[in-house]
Amino acid sequence: MRSLFLKIFLCFWLATILLAAEFVAFDQWNRREHGPSHRRAVLGNIVSLYGDRALQKWERGGSAALRAYCERLGQTAEMHAVLLDEHGTDLAEQTPPAGAAELAARVQATGELQVDHTATGLLVGTRVTGANEQPYVFVTEITRSPLRDVFGNPTTWMWRLLAVIVTGGIVCYGLARYLTAPIRRLRTAAGQLARGDLTARAGAQAGRRRDEIGDLGRDFDFMAERVEALVAAERRLLRDISHELRSPLARLNVALGLARQNAAPAAAPALDRIEREAERLNELIGQLLTLTRLESAAQTSDAVEVQLGELVAEVAADGEFEAATRNGHVRALCAHDCVTHGTADLLRSALENVVRNAVQHTADGTEVTVTLRAEPAAAPATAVIEVRDHGPGVPEAALQNIFRPFYRIADARDRKTGGVGLGLAITERAIRLHGGTVRAANAPDGGLIVRIELPCLRATPA
DSSP states (O other): OOOHHHHHHHHHHHHHHHHHHHHHHHHHHHHHHHHHHHHHHHHHHHHHHHHHHHHHHHHHHHHHHHHHHHHHHHHHTOEEEEEEOTTOOBTTOOOOOTTHHHHHHHHHHHOSOEEEEOSSSEEEEEEEEOTTSOEEEEEEEEOSSGGGGGSOOHHHHHHHHHHHHHHHHHHHHHHHHHHHHHHHHHHHHHHHHHTTOTTOOOOHHHHHOOSHHHHHHHHHHHHHHHHHHHHHHHHHHHHHHHHHHHHHHHHHHHHHHHHHHHOOGGGHHHHHHHHHHHHHHHHHHHHHHHHHHHHTTOOOTTOEEEEHHHHHHHHHHHHHHHHGGGTOEEEEEESEEEEEEEOHHHHHHHHHHHHHHHHHHSOTTOEEEEEEEEETTSSSOEEEEEEEOOSOOOOGGGTTTTTSTTOOSOHHHHHHHTOOSOHHHHHHHHHHHTTOEEEEEEOTTSSEEEEEEEEOSEEEEO
């Protein structure tokens, strides 16, 4: 059971049920300890006191006084009481409870306390003796008085226990929800923050609480604000530096051209090296600008329907030209012609980065395959692009990190291929901007598989 809400709710509810069960068990033990005879004696003494008092009222004031006393008992003790003579006649001239005559006959015959259970309570009868030693029978029906439970009623205890369980469940549910609701909101905000939504906050609910959970929510919001500010400053710094480097780089290219005109032939290798490094620097600046634009998560206004089949074929053709220098091939396999909504240039750049990365790292003489298919059974429908190479693959621990900016598995290898760790980062940002996902996995027989998933508006067999 991993839910904190269920743990708190069930623990408190179980504690309430156990406490109620202990009270019931103690009461039942107490009843068994004293025994039925003791309870009968207690009930008989109490009813006898009421009966003696009723007989005194009748002997001193007649039927009117007895009737007033019985009515007062009905109001104060919730007892329907009558006083019967030896012939079963009600001396107060009232309507006796149902079964009172039969109960009085048994009392006259035995001379002992008689108790009957009725649908509404207990019917109790006892003999009382007047001043002239004449016997009478006092019969009372106990309905909602505490005296009704002297003999114990299992049904009553069952309903009481059920009421305690239901009430405890409602209270414990509210308490558990009160304790865990802000934690759920905090978890949701943390998930949004992890997915790149730096505006996620725990909400105003945490601000109104003055306990430890409220402090945790406020600390989380403060942390999120700091992270958002730091990331925004980093992106702004990268963008500003990239823009500022463009001007001296342009002047460097102009100076390089002038130097070639006046330089001796012996200086040509050095000038060629300067030109190559300038081109790499220019490419790096372009990638940084692209990355900062994608990090802003601002959808471009030229979003249109993009034919992914045509895009895959064009990127594969460009990759085939580059792979030919290594005696390799790039082949496109399109099972469906999928259509998505987005920016063609961004999607092309994202897929091209993956294909070029696969061409650079696949073994000589092997083939890079780019497959496109639709998964209409997914909700929503998804277009899947998979790029598979036959290279050394990626360590399992690094599969999630290769889409981070400037992350390189092996510095020497990436310097050899000219990479700085931005290509796959640009791919991840571009795909995420289009509402898709990208992830990498090692193939069972060697090589790396990069899987790109994009929303699919419609798909037709290719």
